[in-house]
Amino acid sequence: MPPTSARRAAVEARQRVSAILLTRPARMPRASGGAAAAASTTAAAAAAVPAPVPVHVPAPASLSQPDLTATCSVCLQELNVKRVTTLRPCRHHFHESCVATWLETREYRREQTCPLCRAYVQKLVDDSGRTTMPGFPYGATGQPTYLRLGDANLMQLHELLRDTESRLARCVELLRDESKGDEYKLDLQAEKTQMEARRDTLQRLQSQQRQSRAALSPVPQVARTRSAPEPAAGEVRTTAMQLELMERRRLEALQAHHQHLFLQVMQQRAQSEAMLQQLLEMQLFQQRQQQQAHQQQQLLLQQHEAARAAAVNRIVFDLDDSFDMDDSFDTDEDDVEDTVPRRSARIAAR
Incomplete structure (x- = not known):
């Protein structure tokens, strides 16, 4: 089974379990006489009062534990249905699988922000206090962007x-x-x-x-009287x-x-x-x-x-x-x- 199908099956299974747990009324121990009547009266009054609709409230910086009565802003379910993780530094609480899917479907690392306040997510902290880094941004194709370039x-x-x-x-x-x-x-x-x-x-x-x-040096003076050789020698x-x-x-x-x-x-x-x-x-x-x-x-x-x-x-x-x-x-x-x-x-x- 691919990871996406397995994750979807896990989410559906958790939803069914949470629906069963929330719809089945908890049975009180058997009592006799007036105690049983009082218990039935209390149960009927509790059933008559409508349950308040949970609203997500951003956790302040001073709180370290999430409010399990709030809802996840991604899937709009209560936080106590699945594992809860906290985004840092904004300290908003979401389901671990929901926020993982949200961060992984971004195309770039700079787009991995909080779904509520759009603050840049630096790390994740689960309910046990362990710190993890955000996953790789896969985008719509399911592959990292730098591999498709x-x-x-x-x-x-x-x-x-x-x-x-x-x-x-x-x-x-x-x-x-x-x-x-x-x-x-x-x-x-x-x-x-x-x-x-x-x-x-x-x-x-x-x-x-x-x-x-x-x-020509021993030649007599008569020979030197000639004017022709001297100009020739000079030239x-x-x-x-x-x-x-x-x-x-x-x-x-x-x-x-x-x-x-x-x-x-x-x-x-x-x-x-x-x-x-x-x-x-x-x-x-x-x-x-x-x-x-x-x-x-x-x-x-x-x-x-x-x-x-x-x-x-x-x-x-x-x-x-x-x-x-x-x-x-x-x-x-x-x-x-x-x-x-x-x-x-x-x-x-x-």
Whole structure:
């Protein structure tokens, strides 16, 4: 039998028992003579006076015991029919099964309020003084709301995952740019090799020029009177100096450009490594959060199953008790005379 059907059967059984107890008049012990007449007169007068209609009065904060003559605001029956529980902090009294059904049919925990004053219910106190927490809010579907949300709870994680993927794509582009920097480095090295070859050629030409000058030094003064070689030598020297200066400036510019590109590549690499480290830490943090959420969900489900099992056991016990009481009413009339007052006192004590 499902828990809802069992609870409904228990409530109906208790209603039948309470109706039988309230409708059957209690028999007084037999008396003789005037005592019997006085007893019959008293019983007739009591039957003639109509019973007052019980009205629920909210219990003040100073009272710790419920008024059993009042009624439950949920099922509109007297409090002495079922077990009574007290809501804290408002201290209103209801039947334990009625207020449990009322709280469990809420959709969210913040909606678990008192049926009378709408105060937020923090805990429940039964007639024996034991304190319990309100049950899980199932709503109309009979399942906790957080189990029906599905992927809606993971929306933030999905957005964070998309952001992480975009950052990873950016890192891949940076790595591709780093490979382009290697290509620039190869071009610079090839250009440097060409400049070094030109420098070697220039040095060889300068050495040949010095050798030619040394070979022409012992020439007589007549040969020096010529004006053609001197301007040619001066032009060669000036051209060589200009070429050397240009090559030096070009080499310096290439070296500066190479250093600048190398620094840019190193900075991009450091940034990409830092970004990858942050992304890895974020992924680890997400995994830990998901594991913690899964563990909390498993713990809540276990607590919920334990609470439902305890509720089912309590309902079965109440059913057994009610069925025993029904069986006791089928006995002979003398046994009923002795059993009804005792069971009425037991129910009132509950």
